[in-house]
Amino acid sequence: MDVSYQKPLPQPNADDRFFWDGCKKHTLLFQKCRNCGLVRWPPSIICPVCYSQDTEVIEASGKGKIYTYAIYHQVYHQGFRDEVPYVTAVIELEEGPHFLSNIVGCEPDNVECDIPVEVVWEDITPEFSLPKFKPVL
Amino acid sequence: MGLKDKYAIVGVGYTPQGRVPDRTALSFHVEAISNAIKDAGLRREEVDGLICYRHFPPLGGEPDVTPYLVAQHAGLVPRVISQEANCARSQLLNAMGWLDAGLCNYVVISYAHNPLSGGRSFGQRTDNYTKAVFGQFGATSGYAMAARRAMHTFHTGPDTWKHIAVGQRKWANLNPVAVMNDHTMTYEDYFSSRWVVEPLRLFDNCLVTDGGRAYIVTSVERAKALQHPVVTVMGIGQHNPALEIEQATNMAGPTGARLSGETAFAMAGITLDDIDACEIYDCFTYTVEITLQDYGFFKPGEGESWFEGGTIEPGGRMPVNTSGGQLSEAYFMGLTQITEATMQLMGRCGERQLGLQTNTKKPEIILCSDNGGILQTHSTVILRRL
Known part of the structure; x- marks a missing residue:
């Protein structure tokens, strides 16, 4: 592990390990219900709409728009001390799921709801990469 | 019922x-x-x-x-x-x-x-790492996201929320046990308070008590058979949309307040016109706005003009959070609201007592709300003095 990385790290569990494995390969993977077609996040053993357990994993396009966002001015974790103000946002992906991430490559004051964004990858340690999003100009 | x-x-x-x-x-x-x-x-x-x-x-x-x-x-x-x-x-x-x-x-x-x-921070939980890895911590950020979506959807914002922060502070200034009893707040004070998680400022946040x-x-x-005037539960309702804020699409309304409120009003057999005052769960200023909006006091986006002119303040036509609430009295979850409504209906509120003393209507029926998570749970309680 890169000892210089001071932020919290993913802790993959039985439900979401496939997602983080995908991130390491810079692919954004989600479960899709084979019965009703719902693409879901967070991962679950069962479709919350139709209760089917018949599930496939699809690769998302990485494109979406900002549903909402927050600009952190207060430091809640020392790993983010040098980052404020930073932006967390809920991304409404083309495939449907809402995914919490960061908006990068854009001044916080220029972020807006509903603007288009696309995924960019940040390799934080040899084990983990994080999907972040930047506005599409 | x-x-x-x-x-x-x-x-x-x-x-x-x-x-x-x-x-x-x-x-x-x-x-x-x-x-x-x-x-x-x-x-x-x-x-x-x-x-x-x-x-x-x-x-x-x-x-x-x-x-x-x-x-x-x-x-x-x-x-x-x-x-x-x-x-x-x-x-x-x-x-x-x-x-x-x-x-x-x-x-x-x-x-x-x-x-x-005791030094408990409400912001440093890292137990949900799918959020923590992106720097998402605490309740303020969740409500900030809700407030931001509401700004986008129906054009609310700090110009609305300032009325809530300042109006409740005026009640706290009449309440000797309110934490902010000795501290007045102007609109300028509100706008000069620091950002915590934008669009929420420090004065949009409740107290830690x-x-x-x-x-x-x-x-x-x-x-x-007991000693105090009888204060009854006239109506009660609950509704729990339950979705975490990152998955929710109702953060700009209708929140759980809509169905919860309808349930409580149906039980009580009354309408908003019968309400004399409100004690609304106010973890953040925006929570007060969206709750009152979902209860039907005003239409989406009309909050600013509804609040304008001191509507919720001493002397106003619809007093809200008459102890100062959790923004300016003290934070005891839903007990801040229910206990204040009870004390008001019993007529035990001293300088802040609703009625002639504060140039408000003598209260017979008070509407209370409580909500938890990030707008994930909601409870409505209508209390009245028999």
Whole structure:
């Protein structure tokens, strides 16, 4: 592990390990219900709409728009001390799921709801990469 | 529905509140409960139900505040006992169910915590790493996301929320036990307070408070034999959209307040026109706006003009959060609202008492709300003086 990385790290569990494995390969993977077609996040053993357990994993396009966002001015974790103000946002992906991430490559004051964004990858340690999003100009 | 005006709140217990060092959370529970029992004119042996509001892991060196430890220290031997660990706000409804089932005669509900002096941060939880890896912590960010979506959807914002922060502060200035009693707030003060998580400023955030609060519920028949004016539960409703904020699409309304409110008003058989004042759960200013909006006081985006001109302040046509609320009095989850409504209806609020004294309507019916999580749970309670 890169000892210089001071932020919290993913802790993959039985439900979401496939997602983080995908991130390491810079692919954004989600479960899709084979019965009703719902693409879901967070991962679950069962479709919350139709209760089917018949599930496939699809690769998302990485494109979406900002549903909402927050600009952190207060430091809640020392790993983010040098980052404020930073932006967390809920991304409404083309495939449907809402995914919490960061908006990068854009001044916080220029972020807006509903603007288009696309995924960019940040390799934080040899084990983990994080999907972040930047506005599409 | 069958529960209308069947159960009453008969006693309220306070403790020192604000920054109160060298006190355990347990000590505030016990003090609030004992004061509520004394206030109702009961003996502890008569109290046979206990509900502790949400459980927090103990701070260093303190005992874990379980409901049985609270019962032990308060000298209670309850027939029924309960506590919840998150923010489901069903305590009063549970108490009424125990009473209605004939299992209990008097139920005490208490909340206590010492986060300010104990140094508990509400922001540093990293137990959900799918959020923490992106720097998402605490409740302010979740409500900031809701508030931001509302700004986008119906064009609300700080110009609306300033009325809530400043209006509630004016009530706190009339309340000697309010943490902010000695601190006035102008619109300029509001706008110059620092950003916490934008679009929420420090003055959009509730207080972090040491202290406790408790109240006692019993049947109307028993209440009539006790010392205070009878304050009944006229209507009660709940609704729990449950989705975490990152998945929710109702953060700009309708929140749980819509169905919860409709349920409570249907039980009470009244309309908004019958409401004399509101005690609205105010973890953040935006929560007050969206709750009142979902209850139907104004249409989306019309909040700013509804609040303008001192609507919710002393002298206003719809007083809101008359103790100062959680923004300016003290934070005791839903107990801040229910206990204040009870005290107002009993006529025990001193300088801030609704009626002639504050140039407001004498209260007969007060609407209370409580919500938990990030707009994930909601409870509505309509109280009235018989």
